[in-house]
Amino acid sequence: MSLREALRHAATVLLALLCAAVLTACTNAELHKQEAYVFGTRVDVTVYGETRETAEAAMAEVLREFDRLHRAYHAWQPSELTRLNDAIARGEVATVSNELAAMLTDAGRLADLGDNLFNPAMGALIEMWGFQADEFVPRRPDPSALRAVLDAAPRMSDLVINANQVESRNPAVKLDLGGYAKGYALDRAAAILRAKGIENALINIGGNILALGKKGDSPWRIGLQHPREPQPLATLPLYDGEAIGTSGDYQRYFELDGKRYSHLLDPRSGGPAEATQSMTVLVTPREGAGTLSDAASKPPFIAGDNWRQYTRRYGIDHALRVAANGHIEVTRELRARLQFPSGTAPVTVVD
Incomplete structure (x- = not known):
């Protein structure tokens, strides 16, 4: 199916x-x-x-x-969230809406409570498995690429949120708010x-x-x-x-x-x-x-x-x-x- x-x-x-x-x-x-x-x-x-x-x-x-x-918060079509992900990948500070800043702060709190089993920072994994696509093609990710993401260990706690300014200590963070x-x-x-x-x-x-x-x-x-x-x-x-x-x-x-x-x-x-x-x-x-x-x-x-x-x-x-x-x-x-x-x-x- x-x-x-x-x-x-x-x-x-x-x-x-x-x-x-x-x-x-x-x-x-x-x-x-x-x-x-x-x-x-x-x-x-x-x-x-x-x-x-x-x-x-x-x-x-x-x-x-x-x-x-x-x-506003689509994970792969152009949105405020994808613009933030692009800035994180470049190592830049991004200015986001007050709403998104509050959402990220709350999502980080919920991630901590769940030992990061709920982890909106792992968008790269979701993309590797093909679940970030309008036209889905079943595939298993390349093991070496998957291992690289796991070793980078992106977490919501990597984000630094100051008012509506957001940056990440870890460039491997790729946000997906689907959960x-x-x-x-x-x-x-x-x-x-x-x-x-x-x-x-x-x-x-x-x-x-x-x-x-x-x-x-x-x-x-x-x-x-x-x-x-x-x-x-x-x-x-x-x-x-x-x-x-x-x-x-x-x-x-x-x-x-x-x-x-x-x-x-x-x-x-x-x-x-x-x-x-x-x-x-x-x-x-x-x-x-x-x-x-x-x-x-x-x-x-x-x-x-x-x-x-x-x-x-x-x-x-x-x-x-x-x-x-x-x-x-x-x-x-x-x-x-x-x-x-x-x-x-x-x-x-x-x-």
Whole structure:
């Protein structure tokens, strides 16, 4: 399966799940929805309990913001981020927007918490594996080039950020915010909707989801994608201010010689992490919940059997992992919220 086909399949499944689990009455006059394709995935915004005119104006502003963020922080098409990467490669100080400076500072903090298993400075590795391309061609990187990047050990802590001036102590730093920007966009969308007086909405960016309010008398209900089947692994209610993020080896990947190569790279080895099929984290209401739901799913995914120590570091008690062998592990707090379909394999509950 090509990367494009995999993305299309994942987007289709996610859309079907969301429509089945959330939009139980798609013709309901109080339910309004807009969709787009941004950040390399399908996004949709659903508003409940507003007039069509109010909902559509608010959703359109959210989608315009998504487009702005996509263009501003694209990792390989000309953008503010690529200009910063060019300056870093030349050993120069770059002047960036206040927004990007704040994003980089926050991403550095999250990277430190996760022992750099979440590492937006490793864009060179992502490029080597072919995941920075509009027209994807499956390939394995040259071992010597990969080793050179690993030896250079680019980290977010290499950046020196002074107000909106950014430089790097390490010229091997090449920034890619693909594991951060979707979550950041969730928070921006929530801020826009709240400013517009929207109290009940659901924002979905390729499976990274944030809830505002509820849907009528009930909470929003979502489905977690099964990493190997075209069906939900489980469903759960999502309450006001909560965000959920999933990292999965089924989201962006290619296959060569019968082996799956995921875009979720382990900065320690330089290759795709192989111990986990999917890792889901649910972030309870707090500032930056959307951003955290995106970034904090990466370290536990990569850590494999040691996943729980990383969710604890991020202050996350609701988490679920599907191991490489298909075994499901879930925290006690999240298990209490989940509904599994009949026939689901045994689930291990962890503290």
